[in-house]
Amino acid sequence: MALDNKQALDLAGAGRWDDAHEMVQAHSDKLACLIHAYLHRVEGDLGNARYWYNRAREAMPANTEEQELERLYRLISDQRK
Numbered sequence: 187m188a189l190d191n192k193q194a195l196d197l198a199g200a201g202r203w204d205d206a207h208e209m210v211q212a213h214s215d216k217l218a219c220l221i222h223a224y225l226h227r228v229e230g231d232l233g234n235a236r237y238w239y240n241r242a243r244e245a246m247p248a249n250t251e252e253q254e255l256e257r258l259y260r261l262i263s264d265q266r267k
Contacts, residue, residue: 190256195223199255203228216242217261219221224254 189209197206203225210222221236228251239246247254 189218191217195255195258198225198228206232217265221258224258227254234255
């Protein structure tokens with residue numbers, strides 16, 4: 187089943203970490219890895235977050251969690267264009 191990236195971010199933004207994590211953990215495309223990384227940042231597991239950012243071929247950004255959530259929404263929006 188395809189991942190609904192926006193729904194995963196909506197769940198994360200609503201504080202439903204477990205539900206969002208369950209949605210992304212079976213996917214390995216770049217955006218899913220970035221969302222997965224973000225979720226682990228929110229969780230406070232920075233080692234795991236770095237692992238997922240590396241899987242997405244990005245360094246862990248020095249932005250806030252709120253800024254990262256906004257960035258991920260923008261990436262989804264850009265992907266849909």
